[in-house]
Amino acid sequence: MSQPSTAGGRILEGIRVLDCSIAMAGPFAAQRLGDLGADVIKVEPTTGEWQRHAAAGGARGNRINVSFMSLNRNKRSLAVDLKSEKGREVLYRLVAESDVFLQNYRPGVAARLGVDYETLSAINPALVYVSISGYGEDGPYRDRPGQDLLLQALSGAMLSSGAAGTPPQAAGQYLVDAVTASTAFEAVIAALLHRERTGEGQQVSVNMLDVITTLQMQEISVYTMGGVPQERSAEPHAHVYIKSPYGTFASADGYLALAMPHLPTLGELIDEPSFADMDGEIDGWTRRDEIFATVAEKLRGRTTQEWLDVLLPAGVWVAPVYSYADLVADPQIAHNGTFVEYDHPTEGHVRTPGFPYRFSKTPARIDRGAPLAGEHTREILVELGVAPDDVDGLVEAGVVAVAEV
Numbered sequence: 001m002s003q004p005s006t007a008g009g010r011i012l013e014g015i016r017v018l019d020c021s022i023a024m025a026g027p028f029a030a031q032r033l034g035d036l037g038a039d040v041i042k043v044e045p046t047t048g049e050w051q052r053h054a055a056a057g058g059a060r061g062n063r064i065n066v067s068f069m070s071l072n073r074n075k076r077s078l079a080v081d082l083k084s085e086k087g088r089e090v091l092y093r094l095v096a097e098s099d100v101f102l103q104n105y106r107p108g109v110a111a112r113l114g115v116d117y118e119t120l121s122a123i124n125p126a127l128v129y130v131s132i133s134g135y136g137e138d139g140p141y142r143d144r145p146g147q148d149l150l151l152q153a154l155s156g157a158m159l160s161s162g163a164a165g166t167p168p169q170a171a172g173q174y175l176v177d178a179v180t181a182s183t184a185f186e187a188v189i190a191a192l193l194h195r196e197r198t199g200e201g202q203q204v205s206v207n208m209l210d211v212i213t214t215l216q217m218q219e220i221s222v223y224t225m226g227g228v229p230q231e232r233s234a235e236p237h238a239h240v241y242i243k244s245p246y247g248t249f250a251s252a253d254g255y256l257a258l259a260m261p262h263l264p265t266l267g268e269l270i271d272e273p274s275f276a277d278m279d280g281e282i283d284g285w286t287r288r289d290e291i292f293a294t295v296a297e298k299l300r301g302r303t304t305q306e307w308l309d310v311l312l313p314a315g316v317w318v319a320p321v322y323s324y325a326d327l328v329a330d331p332q333i334a335h336n337g338t339f340v341e342y343d344h345p346t347e348g349h350v351r352t353p354g355f356p357y358r359f360s361k362t363p364a365r366i367d368r369g370a371p372l373a374g375e376h377t378r379e380i381l382v383e384l385g386v387a388p389d390d391v392d393g394l395v396e397a398g399v400v401a402v403a404e405v
Helices: 025-035 066-071 085-096 109-113 117-123 148-154 175-198 208-215 217-224 263-270 280-286 288-299 304-314 324-328 331-336 377-383 388-396
Strands: 016-019 039-044 075-080 100-103 128-133 202-207 246-250 255-259 318-320 339-344 348-353
Touching: 016 025, 016 085, 025 039, 025 066, 025 075, 025 100, 025 128, 025 175, 039 085, 066 348, 075 085, 075 377, 085 117, 100 175, 117 128, 128 175, 148 175, 148 208, 175 202, 175 208, 202 208, 208 217, 246 288, 255 288, 255 304, 263 280, 263 288, 263 304, 280 288, 304 318, 377 388
Parallel strands: 016 039, 016 100, 039 075, 100 128, 128 202
Antiparallel strands: 246 255, 255 318, 339 348
């Protein structure tokens, strides 16, 4: 496999992570750790993790679908049946030699499998044990499905944008999953720092409901502390707590986003004299729909690029609304090196988003693409001291599974 970068050390080199999570939030968090050099072992059922069988967008790939590929690079796969005693014995041996255990089982499942914090911390007191759940480990919602769209709805976020009387709109990303992954990644790093200082492992709990609620720190505080109601108005403003004009507007050939311009300046640029005497801190709220509708009508008269040429030099906060095709061709994206490219042994040439951080001495890199289910089972068991003949016996008994590239 060709590598985007092989220079520099690895910040998390020597850290072993056991990734027992499924779907997006947990695997994405573990992938971030792998990007920084951790030895991430994806512990999955012998039939493979759920995401291997659920192809977002129908992008199925050759032997690995794109959903799984995108969330599981820089990992080795151990395919093992944790419902069997011999399978748990394999896991316990790994736990004794690992630093982080990450799971997002439904509440109660970890205990039934014998992989709860109490059990694993008794094997390795220095273990950082991370549990991700939808709503928390207990409480009235503990058994509800922790799915991204449902959490967006429950969080109140959907009613902070759009027009009154129209259906609430979800984000165009798997927002709660992605932010939960980043939160779990952050928590692992903090817990490892604590362990470095004290030698103590600990349990870390992250739930999606708290994550999406605390993400709205400023907005919700405007309601709880400022007493400002969350009221959508007639025009489709991008946020109920931002003065007009604020949102996306149609141009003659596309769309552009406009954020909190100085109204007299904007009026001059779009040839709207009524804005000349307006005060954005007053009129931007009290005449919100009127201003939005006026701006919308004016901006339809020119192309997106024509408006960018007029507004950007004047210091107005404006941007084109991109498609993914536009994004991947953007010159700033190219300059930043936002995407990475490499060759995968079964899926061919891969172009995918890279890393959200930059380190001058210890850059992230891709050592391997997403594995096949059980691709590294034999390798990992041999590292644990299991004799090759005994590995063959475990395979024949269905305790573990192996895959050949």
